[in-house]
Amino acid sequence: MKNKILQEFLNSDIKIISQEKLEQYIEYCIYKNQKDRIKDEEGYSLSSHHHILPEALFNEYKDLRQNPWNGTHLLYSDHYYAHWLLTEAIDDYGQLFAFCAMHNKDLKIKRITESDLIPPEEFQKKMEERSKGMSEWYKNNPDKVEVKTIKHKNALNKEITLEDGSKSSVALEAGKKVSKKLNKKIILEDGTITTIALQRALKSEATRDKEIVLEDGTITTRRKQISSKKRENNRKIKDLFKIINGEGNIIKSKQLRSEIKEFSQGLLNTNKDDTLGKTPQVRSRMRNSGLGHLIGSYIELDVPGK
Helix, strand or coil: CHHHHHHHHHCCCCEECCHHHHHHHHHHHHHCCCCCCCECCCCCECEEEEECCCCCCCHHHCCCCCCHHHEEEEEHHHHHHHHHHHHHHEECHHHHHHHHHHHHHHHHCCCCCHHHCCCHHHHHHHHHHHHHHHHHHHHHCHHHHHHHHHHHHHHHHCEEECCCCCEEEHHHHHHHHHHHHHCCEEECCCCCEEEHHHHHHHHHHHHHHCEEECCCCCEEEHHHHHHHHHHHHHHHCCCEEEEECCCCCEEEEEEEHHHHHCCCCCCCCCCCCCCCCCCHHHHHHHHHCCCHHHCCCEEEECCCCC
16 A cells, blocks of 8 residues: 555655655554544544545545545544654645644644644744745735635625524624624633633733843833834834835825835835835735725835925
């Protein structure tokens, strides 16, 4: 079975980083196979049914009932490690993205513990690779980015009919659900009646006021750090800018840096070669925000008399 799976990888268009790691990944999946789903005494699952040949890359083998040889039941910690081995073996942005998401999610929901994780410096490398892969994907798929954004926006604005016959939208009802959850009353150990939202706010305040020691030995708080950083940024970003189109006409004047950054990935250099909407993500965001007419414009400091 190992040779069959290995040949499927080698005969595909997938870029192999290390055949040694790939063979290790396949062997690991076979060796760690629990044969069936594992559950605890209360019936909660402790394992995942994993596609050895990834479903996203080998769609023809995704049905594990028809292709049982491609499935392996792995304990959650083994499932995590198998995905890491796969990212070490092949160059695929989708698998890298899936592993980084699993690293954070599985730890958060306690499927795995910190002792199961790869070293922090190794994960940081994976995150950097993922960010680079994401940038390249956006750059090479501008149409897909825009279609995906529009689909998401349409899904949120989709009209739905409630039980009482009234009309609403997916986004509005989701907002109501979150609000209801946050405003739910809870009773603390001392008998105080409060809400989840208030408790979160108090916890956030306590975190901001907690004393911390900086590298130079200075004792401060998170709140003071934030205030200091804001003051420093305000000193740096007090300039006003103007937006100019390709014909040299001023479209907008006296624009704050923060106003421009609302639709741009940060300020560009003040010359005609650095235009607004250079990347597919920004172009998509500007069009969806009704700012498509600014694409191709450039920015200058709004100096009096210029």
